[in-house]
Amino acid sequence: MELSGAQALIESLKKEGVEYIFGYPGGKVLGIYDVLYHEKAIKHILTRHEQGAAHAADGYARVTGKVGVILATSGPGATNLTTGIANAYMDSTPIVAFTGQVSTDQIGRDSFQEADVTGITQPITKHNYLVKQAEDIPRVVKEAFHIASTGRPGPVVVDIAVDAMKKKINFKYPDKVSLPGYKPTTKGHPRQIKAAAKMIGLAKKPVIYAGGGVVLSGASKELKEFAEKLRIPVTTTMMGLGAFPEDNDLALHMLGMHGTAYANYAVQESDLLICVGARFDDRVTGHLPTFAPKAKHIHIDIDPAEIGKNVRIDVPIVGDAKQTLKDLLEKVKPEKDKHNAWLKQIEEWKKKYPLKYKDDHELRPQYIVELIDELTEGKAVICTEVGQNQMWAAQFYTYNEPRMWVSSGGLGTMGYGFPASIGAQFGAPDKMVFDIAGDGSIQMNIQELTTAVNHKLPIKIVVLNNNYLGMVRQWQELLFERRYASTDLHNNPDLVKVAEAFGAAAFRVTKKSEAKKVLQQAMKIKDRPVLVDCRIVEEENVFPFVPPGQAINEMLID
Amino acid sequence: MKHTISVIVENKPGVLHRVSGLFSRRGFNIESLAVGTTENPNISRMTIVVEGDEIVLEQITKQLYKLIDTLKIFDLPEQKLIERELALIKVHANDKTRQEITQIVDIFKAKIVDVAEDSLTIEISAEKDKVDNVQKLLEKFGIQELVRTGKIALQRGGI
Ligand SMILES: Cc1ncc(C[n+]2csc(CCOP(=O)(O)OP(=O)(O)O)c2C)c(N)n1
Numbered sequence: 001m002e003l004s005g006a007q008a009l010i011e012s013l014k015k016e017g018v019e020y021i022f023g024y025p026g027g028k029v030l031g032i033y034d035v036l037y038h039e040k041a042i043k044h045i046l047t048r049h050e051q052g053a054a055h056a057a058d059g060y061a062r063v064t065g066k067v068g069v070i071l072a073t074s075g076p077g078a079t080n081l082t083t084g085i086a087n088a089y090m091d092s093t094p095i096v097a098f099t100g101q102v103s104t105d106q107i108g109r110d111s112f113q114e115a116d117v118t119g120i121t122q123p124i125t126k127h128n129y130l131v132k133q134a135e136d137i138p139r140v141v142k143e144a145f146h147i148a149s150t151g152r153p154g155p156v157v158v159d160i161a162v163d164a165m166k167k168k169i170n171f172k173y174p175d176k177v178s179l180p181g182y183k184p185t186t187k188g189h190p191r192q193i194k195a196a197a198k199m200i201g202l203a204k205k206p207v208i209y210a211g212g213g214v215v216l217s218g219a220s221k222e223l224k225e226f227a228e229k230l231r232i233p234v235t236t237t238m239m240g241l242g243a244f245p246e247d248n249d250l251a252l253h254m255l256g257m258h259g260t261a262y263a264n265y266a267v268q269e270s271d272l273l274i275c276v277g278a279r280f281d282d283r284v285t286g287h288l289p290t291f292a293p294k295a296k297h298i299h300i301d302i303d304p305a306e307i308g309k310n311v312r313i314d315v316p317i318v319g320d321a322k323q324t325l326k327d328l329l330e331k332v333k334p335e336k337d338k339h340n341a342w343l344k345q346i347e348e349w350k351k352k353y354p355l356k357y358k359d360d361h362e363l364r365p366q367y368i369v370e371l372i373d374e375l376t377e378g379k380a381v382i383c384t385e386v387g388q389n390q391m392w393a394a395q396f397y398t399y400n401e402p403r404m405w406v407s408s409g410g411l412g413t414m415g416y417g418f419p420a421s422i423g424a425q426f427g428a429p430d431k432m433v434f435d436i437a438g439d440g441s442i443q444m445n446i447q448e449l450t451t452a453v454n455h456k457l458p459i460k461i462v463v464l465n466n467n468y469l470g471m472v473r474q475w476q477e478l479l480f481e482r483r484y485a486s487t488d489l490h491n492n493p494d495l496v497k498v499a500e501a502f503g504a505a506a507f508r509v510t511k512k513s514e515a516k517k518v519l520q521q522a523m524k525i526k527d528r529p530v531l532v533d534c535r536i537v538e539e540e541n542v543f544p545f546v547p548p549g550q551a552i553n554e555m556l557i558d
Numbered sequence: 559m560k561h562t563i564s565v566i567v568e569n570k571p572g573v574l575h576r577v578s579g580l581f582s583r584r585g586f587n588i589e590s591l592a593v594g595t596t597e598n599p600n601i602s603r604m605t606i607v608v609e610g611d612e613i614v615l616e617q618i619t620k621q622l623y624k625l626i627d628t629l630k631i632f633d634l635p636e637q638k639l640i641e642r643e644l645a646l647i648k649v650h651a652n653d654k655t656r657q658e659i660t661q662i663v664d665i666f667k668a669k670i671v672d673v674a675e676d677s678l679t680i681e682i683s684a685e686k687d688k689v690d691n692v693q694k695l696l697e698k699f700g701i702q703e704l705v706r707t708g709k710i711a712l713q714r715g716g717i
């Protein structure tokens with residue numbers, strides 16, 4: 001089949017089963033847009049900023065498990081993607097971003113809208129390509145999707161010179177990739193699995209510490225089986241929320257800086273930590289030398305470089321979480337009641353130190369999140385922004401299934417949640433999608449209201465509006481003697497009016513007593529986004545809080 | 559501790575950037591780096607001398623393996639190393655000093671590759687210490703220009 005490079009690109013995307021491209025046009029991708037103009041099988045979603053497109057593709061990928069696809073022009077189009085790419089890199093989201101590049105004879109001459117995209121994105125991608133020849137397009141697309149979605153997933157950037165889009169080639173989509181330097185290990189070594197099983201047999205106070213890798217690997221079922229069979233309590237990282245059902249009696253909920261006290265105590269007291277698909281991030285471990293001081297460590301991860309990076313590991317297992325848990329399940333021998341004393345101790349901590357907040361007549365953010373949990377019966381997709389809103393959303397909603405939690409973990413990107421919720425709603429059209437937002441963060445990509453309105457996406461944006469960059473203010477309060485430098489947002493715009501101007505529905509909640517009714521009303525709107533501006537107690541703090549540099553059991557509880 | 563590692567990579571544009579970028583980004587120290595093609599023109603060999611303990615070396619190796627273009631990494635054991643550095647040293651010479659310089663060149667099995675009225679250019683290919691030595695001995699005559707490569711290395715014996 002004789003096709004232009006641009007046609008070959010779109011044909012290749014069809015072969016990969018792509019349904020949506022999130023993007024923004026410009027001079028160097030006009031050829032591709034011209035092909036999309038006639039295309040029926042792939043829908044292009046025009047965002048209002050390339051960063052929005054990148055986060056939308058990321059949100060789509062997180063709820064569907066498929067590869068999110070982005071298209072942007074050269075120069076500023078590509079550089080506007082970088083935050084979204086870095087965000088996907090830190091959280092291991094599979095996305096492929098296509099960018100236009102100036103023609104090959106113009107490269108390196110500071111041509112109009114030229115940027116060294118492969119150079120800029122090299123440290124924030126799993127891999128990237130500069131395509132100068134049309135003939136390479138099908139192979140590169142095949143490789144890009146393969147690399148993005150296998151092993152430890154991540155972003156791949158494909159920068160295509162504009163002349164390569166024009167040239168005619170004989171199109172044939174390869175059915176195999178040949179990447180001799182890329183062979184992820186998915187099956188854990190039997191000897192290591194045996195060693196892990198033995199160590200688990202000897203443990204008296206084991207804890208499973210599960211991360212986003214469990215979600216990415218689709219290993220939730222195996223994790224639950226494993227934990228229940230052996231009666232081992234499970235704490236998850238923020239990225240792992242939903243990897244293990246939070247209503248299970250073995251659930252310790254989130255650990256780390258804003259984790260539950262009982263999760264942190266359990267980890268610190270444990271004699272065996274079984275880490276599955278997590279990476280001992282500093283937000284989890286606190287002061288590293290004091291983390292889980294009595295525990296031996298088993299670490300299951302598909303990325304060998306994560307094993308031993310931050311913490312010394314006794315039994316490393318390189319492998320896919322799902323496969324490895326399956327194999328491990330066959331080797332372990334559960335002993336009845338072996339952990340009873342340990343579980344009883346944990347039960348006591350749970351009773352003594354539950355997540356709590358002041359349940360008075362004031363409108364408090366935790367109450368709003370609990371209301372959303374109640375009204376959606378824990379079945380919504382919850383996207384978040386970054387800051388206190390994110391932590392309250394993590395703490396007070398019950399995540400019983402994977403891929404319901406969409407939040408920027410590693411990079412902590414304000415402005416992520418709302419565009420991500422757009423991608424999430426495209427990916428999960430039958431689910432109710434929320435963006436639990438802060439008044440600061442929502443203003444970072446507020447322009448995407450247009451995108452959501454145009455596509456009639458019934459996203460519920462619930463702004464936990466404290467008129468502050470709340471999380472930073474909290475640090476200033478607790479660590480900088482209340483010097484609120486540049487965190488006061490009392491000059492915020494009227495968010496209800498802003499939303500209405502974009503064509504969205506909008507409500508304001510100022511009293512606790514009206515919150516439920518307004519949320520119910522908002523949830524009835526099906527044909528456009530709705531923003532609920534909740535004026536919460538302004539100086540509410542997130543607790544527990546492990547101050548930076550402390551051990552995770554040295555937390556402030558209130 | 560110093561380690562000499564051989565990184566076998568696909569000979570593709572940008573691969574040097576990927577490797578050197580990885581070292582600077584992750585805070586690993588490169589002592590020297592030499593790149594060249596191998597018996598297979600599609601494959602390059604980088605010889606990298608790095609500083610670090612076993613844990614650092616393990617991280618470096620694992621991170622390098624994550625690069626899609628990396629095919630194989632060898633940590634070359636000290637005892638079984640054939641290693642060479644190459645230096646070109648242009649040293650000031652006159653009728654009085656020329657003979658002494660020639661002696662040094664002979665002792666170290668170096669070579670004189672260019673002779674000019676007031677200078678000699680010396681080529682030496684040897685282990686790092688030896689190159690250091692020659693350089694030091696020639697310093698007193700006045701070194702006009704000098705260039706050294708990074709270390710290249712192979713392991714002795716069959717593979
Ligand atoms: C892009 C970006 N800039 C700055 C920060 C630093 N930061 C972290 S939380 C936060 C405050 C967020 O304020 P808001 O969205 O109102 O959320 P709140 O904490 O008040 O719930 C800031 C500025 C960040 N995470 N991301």
Ligand SMILES: [Mg+2]
Pocket residue numbers: 438439440464465466467468469470
């Ligand atoms: Mg705020």
